[in-house]
Amino acid sequence: MLEVRNLTRRFGERTVLHDVSFGVPANGMTGFVGANGAGKTTTMRIIMGVLKAHGGGVLFNGEPLVDADRARFGYMPEERGLYPKQQVLDQLQYLGQLHGMGRHDARTEALNLLDRFGIADRTKDKLESLSLGNQQRVQVAASLMHHPTALILDEPFSGLDPIAVDSMSSLLAERAATGVPILFSSHQLDLIDQLCDNLVVLAEGKIVASGSAGELRARARSTHVMVTPPDAGWLREMPEVNVLDVAGPRAVVEFADEESAQRILRAALDRGSVTEFAPQRPSLAEIYREVIR
Structure with a gap:
């Protein structure tokens, strides 16, 4: 070494x-x-x-x-x-x-x-x-x-x-x-x-x-991808979620904790369908951009 x-x-x-x-x-x-x-x-x-x-x-x-x-x-x-x-x-x-x-x-x-x-x-x-x-x-x-x-x-x-x-x-x-x-x-x-x-x-x-x-990915902020047709813009009004990006039905979001994530998921299901809900694995390139800000 x-x-x-x-x-x-x-x-x-x-x-x-x-x-x-x-x-x-x-x-x-x-x-x-x-x-x-x-x-x-x-x-x-x-x-x-x-x-x-x-x-x-x-x-x-x-x-x-x-x-x-x-x-x-x-x-x-x-x-x-x-x-x-x-x-x-x-x-x-x-x-x-x-x-x-x-x-x-x-x-x-x-x-x-x-x-x-x-x-x-x-x-x-x-x-x-x-x-x-x-x-x-x-x-x-x-x-x-x-x-x-x-x-x-x-x-x-x-x-x-x-x-x-x-x-x-x-x-x-x-x-x-x-x-x-x-x-x-x-x-x-x-x-x-x-x-x-x-x-x-x-x-x-x-x-x-x-x-x-x-190790670096574990330290990086945890984000999720949620796809909830026809439009995920309503997530911006929810108090327990930080919306990083929305494009039509697809949103990239941060949750305060796992309980918040599950509550938002249930709210999305109550509104209609959820075709994707998954943690997003940050690339090393994204980690680099985050730490040098």
């Missing part, structure tokens, strides 16, 4: 991280979300040793994270760092060898990853000749080459088409299933909801929510 504990970081007089703490469990993916400038990239750079913290630290499997640990991590920085004029296969093989892989193993792994990303026919092309999306695929492949013990990925899905997103999602899920902690940032909230077992939300350098998907 990767643990961030009480990180503080300043740039001049400005504090950009305020006592930031969260965990990245093994066997799952943790989404790291927040607006631009929230402190996500700074946190990732501290984890990888690119920046020093002014307070706090990072643990890996319960011990302080050291450079030998970081050397076994896979890291995809915000600023892409590959060589534009070098052939794709050559530089992936080279990067694998820098991580201690043998030449043959590095070449084999590079070919496997390029095939998984659908660009096995571009091995001899210079990186700069590829589209931005294909360059992104190569950058992600570089972070996976050496079978890292943890993955720190800054916007890995940026610029990828849906097929590449599916390929990368599958690869990351495979690595997570082997016990690799994965932390990735993204502005694509639908992907966060689809892929992540855990969520960390950062706003203005402070953690405003963190935990498993189940």
